[in-house]
Amino acid sequence: MDATTKKTILKYDGGGLVEQMDEIVTEYPLTIVLNGSEFATLVCTPSDLRDMAIGFLASEGIIRFPDEIESVTIDEKRGFAYVEIGNKQPVAAEFFSKRFIGSCCGKSRQSFYFHNDVKTAKTVTSKAQVTIEQCLYLMELLQQSSSHFQNTGGVHNAALCDRDSLLIVRTDIGRHNTLDKIYGHWLQNRFSLHDKLIVFSGRVSSEVLLKVAKIGIGILISKSAPTDLALQMADELGITVVGFVRGQKLNVYTHAQRIIH
Structure with missing residues (x-):
């Protein structure tokens, strides 16, 4: 299935409505059936x-x-x-829906997490560093890499990178x-992540931050x-967050020791 589709639209260009062909991003529901039982339905780009x-x-x-x-079959x-x-044990629904409240006094990152986040989120100890110029360059590469974004404006992009190039680029709504x-x-293609980083087009929510932590970046x-x-989670999990990377500007929010000039 194609990630985009064509549709005839009417476009106003300042002088009147003009009929033209437009490229529209495809929205696609994918249901994951785990060991014979429906587990989740994800709305995504196919x-x-x-x-x-x-x-x-x-x-x-x-x-x-x-x-x-054991197997993955995509229909x-x-x-x-x-x-x-x-693992054929059934997955308890409450494992994915109830907050885990830590018993520690004072500041405890566990109070933010679901049960499965406590199990899988990693505190990152990477000593990797990147220059400001490399941050700006990698963001420019990401923006240039997505023809779907350029043609539709309706997708997000992320890339796993080293300091000089995009290694894995993925696109989705x-x-x-x-x-x-x-x-x-x-x-499926494991390699060292100690010197890798992620460049991302979207807003950095707590969910996004946790996914980055689980990967180990x-x-x-x-x-x-x-x-x-x-940002609270990034502070506690040891993750450097750089935001508003646009043109020749950026903001460093957490663990600034990894960003050098």
Whole structure:
């Protein structure tokens, strides 16, 4: 299935309505069936669906390693991803819906998390550093890499990078889906992440920050703004957040020691 579709529209260009062909991003529901039972339905762009199914399950704490997966079958026409994993124990719904409140006194990152986040979120200890110029350059590369964004304006993009190049680029209507697609691809093609970073087109919410932590990346560079809760989590999880990377400007919000000039 194509990630975009064509539609005839009427466009006002200042002088009147003109009929023209426009490119529209495809919105696609994918239902993950885990060991024979429906687990979740994700609304996404229909590309890299295997990566997204695996990355989503890993982000939710269902799997940790690719060898836990027995099979993945994508029925693109019907919108199903059938995943069989070795652990046949049923997944309790409350595991994914109730907050875990830590018993520690004072500041406790656990009070922010769901049960599965406590299980899978990593405190990042990466010593990697990146220059301001490299941050600006990588964001420019990300913007140039997405023909779907340039043609539709309706998708988000994320890339797993080293300091000089984009290694894995994923596109989706959901900003969090781009990170699941990256995570799923990395799980199937594991390599060192100690010097890697993520460049991202969307707002940095707490959900986005947690997905980056679960992948194990220490630097997140975004074109957009962070939320206060995302920055609290970034402080506690050891993640450098750089936001509003536009033109020749950027803001460094947390763990600034990784950004050098």
